[in-house]
Amino acid sequence: MIADLSLYLVTDPELCGERGVVETVRQAVDGGVRVVQLRDKKATDAETAAQLIELSRVIDGRALLVVNDRLDAALAARAAGARVDGVHLGQGDVSVLRARAELGAGALIGLTANSRAHLDAALALPEGSVDYLGVGVIRPTKTKPDHPPALGVDGFRAFAAASPLPCVAIGGVGIDDTEVLRDAGAAGLAVVSALCTAPDPAVAAAAFVRQWRAAGVPRVLSIAGSDPSGGAGVQADLKSIAASGGFGMAVITALTAQNTQGVRAVHVPPTGFLREQLDAISDDIVIDAVKIGMLANAEVIRTVIDWLDSVRPPIVVVDPVMVATSGDRLLDAEAEHALGELLTRADVITPNLGELAVLVGRDVHGWDDALAAGSVLSAAVGARVLVKGGHLVGADAPDALVGDGAIVEFEGARIATGNTHGTGCSLSSALATRLARGEAPADAVAEARAWLRESLRESEALAVGQGHGPISHFAGLWARGGLETRPTAEDIAAEWWASIADIRSEIDELPFIRALADGTLDRDAFVFYLAQDALYLREYARVLAEASRLAPTSAEQAFWANSAHGSIVGELELHASWLTPEAGVSAATFAAEHAPATLAYLDHLRATAFGGDYAELIAAILPCFWLYDDLGRRLHAGEFGEYARDPRHPYASWLATYADPAFEQATVQAIAYVSQTAATVTPERRTIMRRAFETAAAHEREFFAAPLCG
Ligand SMILES: Cc1ncc(COP(=O)(O)OP(=O)(O)O)c(N)n1
Numbered sequence: 001m002i003a004d005l006s007l008y009l010v011t012d013p014e015l016c017g018e019r020g021v022v023e024t025v026r027q028a029v030d031g032g033v034r035v036v037q038l039r040d041k042k043a044t045d046a047e048t049a050a051q052l053i054e055l056s057r058v059i060d061g062r063a064l065l066v067v068n069d070r071l072d073a074a075l076a077a078r079a080a081g082a083r084v085d086g087v088h089l090g091q092g093d094v095s096v097l098r099a100r101a102e103l104g105a106g107a108l109i110g111l112t113a114n115s116r117a118h119l120d121a122a123l124a125l126p127e128g129s130v131d132y133l134g135v136g137v138i139r140p141t142k143t144k145p146d147h148p149p150a151l152g153v154d155g156f157r158a159f160a161a162a163s164p165l166p167c168v169a170i171g172g173v174g175i176d177d178t179e180v181l182r183d184a185g186a187a188g189l190a191v192v193s194a195l196c197t198a199p200d201p202a203v204a205a206a207a208f209v210r211q212w213r214a215a216g217v218p219r220v221l222s223i224a225g226s227d228p229s230g231g232a233g234v235q236a237d238l239k240s241i242a243a244s245g246g247f248g249m250a251v252i253t254a255l256t257a258q259n260t261q262g263v264r265a266v267h268v269p270p271t272g273f274l275r276e277q278l279d280a281i282s283d284d285i286v287i288d289a290v291k292i293g294m295l296a297n298a299e300v301i302r303t304v305i306d307w308l309d310s311v312r313p314p315i316v317v318v319d320p321v322m323v324a325t326s327g328d329r330l331l332d333a334e335a336e337h338a339l340g341e342l343l344t345r346a347d348v349i350t351p352n353l354g355e356l357a358v359l360v361g362r363d364v365h366g367w368d369d370a371l372a373a374g375s376v377l378s379a380a381v382g383a384r385v386l387v388k389g390g391h392l393v394g395a396d397a398p399d400a401l402v403g404d405g406a407i408v409e410f411e412g413a414r415i416a417t418g419n420t421h422g423t424g425c426s427l428s429s430a431l432a433t434r435l436a437r438g439e440a441p442a443d444a445v446a447e448a449r450a451w452l453r454e455s456l457r458e459s460e461a462l463a464v465g466q467g468h469g470p471i472s473h474f475a476g477l478w479a480r481g482g483l484e485t486r487p488t489a490e491d492i493a494a495e496w497w498a499s500i501a502d503i504r505s506e507i508d509e510l511p512f513i514r515a516l517a518d519g520t521l522d523r524d525a526f527v528f529y530l531a532q533d534a535l536y537l538r539e540y541a542r543v544l545a546e547a548s549r550l551a552p553t554s555a556e557q558a559f560w561a562n563s564a565h566g567s568i569v570g571e572l573e574l575h576a577s578w579l580t581p582e583a584g585v586s587a588a589t590f591a592a593e594h595a596p597a598t599l600a601y602l603d604h605l606r607a608t609a610f611g612g613d614y615a616e617l618i619a620a621i622l623p624c625f626w627l628y629d630d631l632g633r634r635l636h637a638g639e640f641g642e643y644a645r646d647p648r649h650p651y652a653s654w655l656a657t658y659a660d661p662a663f664e665q666a667t668v669q670a671i672a673y674v675s676q677t678a679a680t681v682t683p684e685r686r687t688i689m690r691r692a693f694e695t696a697a698a699h700e701r702e703f704f705a706a707p708l709c710g
């Protein structure tokens with residue numbers, strides 16, 4: 001089995017303080033820790049074995065339990081009946097091969113590694129010797145005073161990229177590192193102080209888990225029957241999972257021959273093969289959530305229960321398929337009993353009203369009674385119950401999430417459509433996926449419901465079958481242009497640059513640029529240009545400041561604010577360098593009125609700036625970076641004649657400004673922010689951005705043309 005290493009607690013008796021290691025572990029596991037490593041450098045082997053026995057009892061199979069360094073203590077605890085899943089070894093501890101031989105093939109064995117040599121040595125071991133590497137430290141930490149030099153996130157990223165073994169990041173890891181370390185290839189985060197010193201380890205662990213889930217694409221397994229018509233069963237589940245942002249997998253419990261008009265036949269393959277399917281997934285893939293649908297009979301249910309108990313997926317949503325819309329019972333009495341046992345393994349159960357009635361053993365009359373029945377069921381099985389009002393009669397179709405002593409109701413008018421085939425399967429899969437993405441239960445229900453309602457409303461467009469048709473799982477995506485291939489940021493930058501090729505050529509040919517390059521530019525024209533540039537820069541700074549205000553990330557906010565600062569500094573420098581008796585430029589010249597070209601350009605920038613659309617604004621801002629940088633570098637490279645590189649050139653200092661490497665770097669960054677933003681917006685908004693960019697580029701051309709034409 002592949003282990004879920006996502007949140008890995010390493011214990012420290014001193015940091016756990018008065019609360020103690022056992023209580024800290026209990027709470028952290030309640031919060032979602034998936035691996036616990038008992039690490040106590042001072043304890044004897046006998047003390048360590050005793051602690052392992054106690055921890056094994058407290059953890060009760062909800063997380064894996066490993067011990068740091070002490071193979072013999074692990075063996076002693078196992079001999080006493082404790083569930084100890086493995087060991088974590090350092091480079092100087094007992095050998096991995098001995099640990100594997102003593103603990104067996106199913107044990108979880110980790111090895112500390114922080115250099116290329118460690119990685120190569122681990123890879124030279126026979127395959128299957130090591131399950132994961134503990135890689136760090138990410139940053140200096142007091143918890144391990146003798147730690148090796150810090151790798152930083154980039155060092156970790158490079159290590160993880162070179163390692164075919166899963167890498168757990170350790171050392172100075174806090175909750176704010178979750179996203180960046182997952183992105184850097186971490187299979188999990190190993191933390192000591194962030195959990196051991198937390199006032200409430202359950203809350204702290206849950207926060208880590210939420211962040212971790214939000215940072216990745218959840219791997220969601222549907223265990224259900226097949227509906228060849230594609231509207232229900234695993235087919236619907238896979239579509240719902242994908243539409244909700246997950247990666248779907250499917251293990252088939254039963255094959256049905258059905259269409260939108262009804263079920264014609266059911267074939268249940270041998271349960272041995274069902275288990276083979278389940279093991280094939282869990283041996284290889286970390287499962288973030290399981291959604292369970294049609295289970296056919298008691299033997300199938302027991303097979304699924306056994307597998308769940310061995311794997312313990314972090315999220316289990318059960319749609320207890322047992323009563324058809326027609327009211328017919330789909331499971332026999334033995335299977336209904338086994339299903340009751342399965343429900344105690346669930347986090348959320350999504351019965352329809354008929355199923356709810358069977359599960360509480362009485363009729364359910366109306367919505368209030370359904371809520372009461374949901375509370376009874378929730379308390380009986382220890383799971384939340386999504387009570388669904390779809391089978392109520394009347395204009396309303398409410399739902400409610402019941403559990404944990406609360407009832408959260410979701411209102412909604414019934415959607416007038418006969419295309420209800422597979423709604424239950426679809427909703428429960430979407431819910432499982434959203435929970436696996438780290439959404440809080442009530443939010444996940446609200447989002448899954450909103451998606452389902454849109455998919456129901458748009459179902460008429462599908463025209464699938466003569467009976468109760470399917471919902472339109474991807475209606476929302478299609479409506480938002482999801483069929484378009486999304487271009488990369490690099491594609492966009494290349495395409496936009498090409499789209500202003502004519503403008504760039506026209507700028508190159510302007511008399512102003514040619515005369516500027518060969519030094520023949522009339523001084524009055526140059527001074528006119530500088531005065532307009534100063535007027536321009538003052539306003540451009542304000543526009544950049546607005547981009548900073550609207551920026552979605554602090555990095556972008558800082559970048560545009562810095563650019564605004566640079567623009568003002570540029571304006572002040574123009575005054576300081578040229579408003580001198582030697583330069584012969586008078587204050588009156590610099591106090592000039594805006595020329596029409598300057599005004600038109602600024603109007604365009606101000607209109608985008610104060611329209612409040614960040615994406616459009618930064619697209620309009622970009623040509624001033626990009627065209628100047630390009631022109632400055634080409635002038636400096638001698639593309640317009642060697643004289644432009646000559647220090648005796650009358651405008652040499654101006655020419656140097658735009659060939660400045662810092663300006664080049666800022667331009668690269670500006671292009672990256674704009675094109676990355678353009679890559680994430682809808683095609684319609686990307687077109688608006690591109691128009692703003694092209695318009696600004698045309699204004700640049702007019703701005704350069706003005707000194708000799710206007
Ligand atoms: C996941 C993980 N990685 C590294 C360590 C470090 O173990 P420790 O015994 O403190 O040090 P070495 O023996 O590896 O030098 C760990 N405990 N867990």
Ligand SMILES: Cc1ncsc1CCOP(=O)(O)O
Pocket residue numbers: 010136137141142143144147170171172173190191192193194
């Ligand atoms: C055991 C260990 N191994 C490498 S760093 C470390 C301690 C990490 O502790 P913390 O999460 O408090 O920085």
Ligand SMILES: [Mg+2]
Pocket residue numbers: 068069088089090091093
């Ligand atoms: Mg060690």
